[in-house]
Amino acid sequence: MPPPRLRPRLRAWPVVLLAVGLLVSGCANPSVGSADDDPDAPVTLKFWHGWSEPGEVKAIDRSIARFEELHPNIRVEVTGNVNDATVNQALRAGGDKAPDVVSSFTTNNVGQYCDSGMWADLDPFLDKSGIDKKKVFPRTLLDYTRYERTQCALPLLADAFGLYYNKDAFAEAGIKRPPRTMSEFTKVAAKLTKREGGRVERAGFMPNFRLYQNSPDRMFAQWGPRYFDGKGRARLAKEPRTRQFFRAMRKLSDAQGGYRALERLRQGFGDEMSKQSGFMTGKLAMHLDGEWRGLMLKEAKPDFAWGVAPLPVPDDQADAYGRGYLTGTVAGIAHSSKHQNAAWELLKFLTTDTDQVVSFANAIHNIPSTKAALNSPELDADPDFRTFLRIAKNPHSQALPPSTTGGQYVTAFQDFSYSVEAGKAGDLEVGLRALDRQIDADTLQAKN
Numbered sequence: 485m486p487p488p489r490l491r492p493r494l495r496a497w498p499v500v501l502l503a504v505g506l507l508v509s510g511c512a513n514p515s516v517g518s519a520d521d522d523p524d525a526p527v528t529l530k531f532w533h534g535w536s537e538p539g540e541v542k543a544i545d546r547s548i549a550r551f552e553e554l555h556p557n558i559r560v561e562v563t564g565n566v567n568d569a570t571v572n573q574a575l576r577a578g579g580d581k582a583p584d585v586v587s588s589f590t591t592n593n594v595g596q597y598c599d600s601g602m603w604a605d606l607d608p609f610l611d612k613s614g615i616d617k618k619k620v621f622p623r624t625l626l627d628y629t630r631y632e633r634t635q636c637a638l639p640l641l642a643d644a645f646g647l648y649y650n651k652d653a654f655a656e657a658g659i660k661r662p663p664r665t666m667s668e669f670t671k672v673a674a675k676l677t678k679r680e681g682g683r684v685e686r687a688g689f690m691p692n693f694r695l696y697q698n699s700p701d702r703m704f705a706q707w708g709p710r711y712f713d714g715k716g717r718a719r720l721a722k723e724p725r726t727r728q729f730f731r732a733m734r735k736l737s738d739a740q741g742g743y744r745a746l747e748r749l750r751q752g753f754g755d756e757m758s759k760q761s762g763f764m765t766g767k768l769a770m771h772l773d774g775e776w777r778g779l780m781l782k783e784a785k786p787d788f789a790w791g792v793a794p795l796p797v798p799d800d801q802a803d804a805y806g807r808g809y810l811t812g813t814v815a816g817i818a819h820s821s822k823h824q825n826a827a828w829e830l831l832k833f834l835t836t837d838t839d840q841v842v843s844f845a846n847a848i849h850n851i852p853s854t855k856a857a858l859n860s861p862e863l864d865a866d867p868d869f870r871t872f873l874r875i876a877k878n879p880h881s882q883a884l885p886p887s888t889t890g891g892q893y894v895t896a897f898q899d900f901s902y903s904v905e906a907g908k909a910g911d912l913e914v915g916l917r918a919l920d921r922q923i924d925a926d927t928l929q930a931k932n
Contacts, residue, residue, distance in 0.1 A: 523825040575820055593890040593891065604818070641812055691746070766788060843862075
């Protein structure tokens with residue numbers, strides 16, 4: 485999926501904008517559609533998605549062509565490069581120009597899609613088709629496509645995050661394998677760090693949260709935290725792993741020269757998607773990133789050998805090694821659609837047909853999103869890609885929990901993390917309690 489669309493759903497700032505747009509847009513009163521249509525009658529469906537890079541668009545167009553061959557009565561009009569804000573404006577307006585089937589790169593917004601009623605509840609369609617969703621989809625992926633008791637989306641491929649590392653740098657430093665625990669991680673990172681004249685010239689690993697894909701929630705997933713309690717209230721201050729996380733990140737930073745020294749290095753890096761990025765130029769020996777990066781590295785042909793491994797885990801959770809942060813594309817049926825049964829046929833094909841899921845995953849180098857597709861012998865056999873498949877299948881891997889505020893709680897956690905790493909947060913306990921109060925206030929406001 486990635487390079488081309490620059491991973492918009494994986495950056496922190498669009499999430500804020502989309503969440504705010506959903507909250508203030510009056511999306512709690514969606515246009516009413518219908519599930520009374522005959523799926524075998526001639527019909528034209530509108531499918532809106534966010535893919536924009538030529539190879540990705542070509543892959544989704546092939547998928548639609550296969551669907552139309554199987555359903556000659558259904559014609560699909562496809563619109564690509566559409567963001568969540570545009571989709572939601574159209575769904576609020578309803579009418580003949582609104583889409584029937586929609587997709588999103590922003591899993592953080594699923595809670596709002598479900599809670600607002602903008603996306604239709606899919607459980608009746610799943611039941612009617614005899615599909616047991618718990619048997620079809622991995623638990624973690626299923627978790628980020630529903631909110632409370634509403635299943636308003638299904639996974640449409642996924643992303644997993646792991647550790648890319650410079651094999652040449654490892655060999656030069658006499659390091660035999662990637663680190664598996666946080667204590668190993670800190671030692672290896674320090675050994676790989678190069679300094680000259682008091683400046684850091686190469687970081688073993690850059691823990692600074694503003695680097696590329698380094699959003700703090702991704703690394704925090706290695707601790708397996710719980711953001712909310714059973715009543716939906718924030719519990720980051722009560723979660724002991726929150727403190728462990730911040731302490732470990734500080735140790736990792738200090739072992740390589742400290743936050744400010746690493747920040748000076750980071751600010752000299754080129755764009756994430758360019759050949760001047762920190763990892764491509766050899767200024768990062770290890771780097772957190774998603775499965776798509778492997779394809780980019782193969783195409784860019786860097787002048788060093790590289791490999792992939794799972795990210796390290798806390799020492800007291802060594803048995804969870806192999807886990808990682810998961811996210812992905814989600815798709816659903818617009819509540820305003822008057823062709824919901826026909827729309828279900830398209831959504832069912834895109835998300836549950838094993839051959840389709842495998843073919844699409846191979847075409848755009850993403851993680852397949854069904855259990856059968858994850859175990860298919862037709863999947864890309866590249867060993868680096870298969871590392872991410874194992875991360876996706878690991879029972880300890882974690883995705884962010886949906887919230888009716890969308891990504892607001894994630895943004896609040898990110899902002900707090902920026903302050904902590906820069907030494908500006910003050911007392912950590914006081915700050916975490918204030919963070920929980922802020923998240924709970926945002927949730928209450930969204931529900932009223």
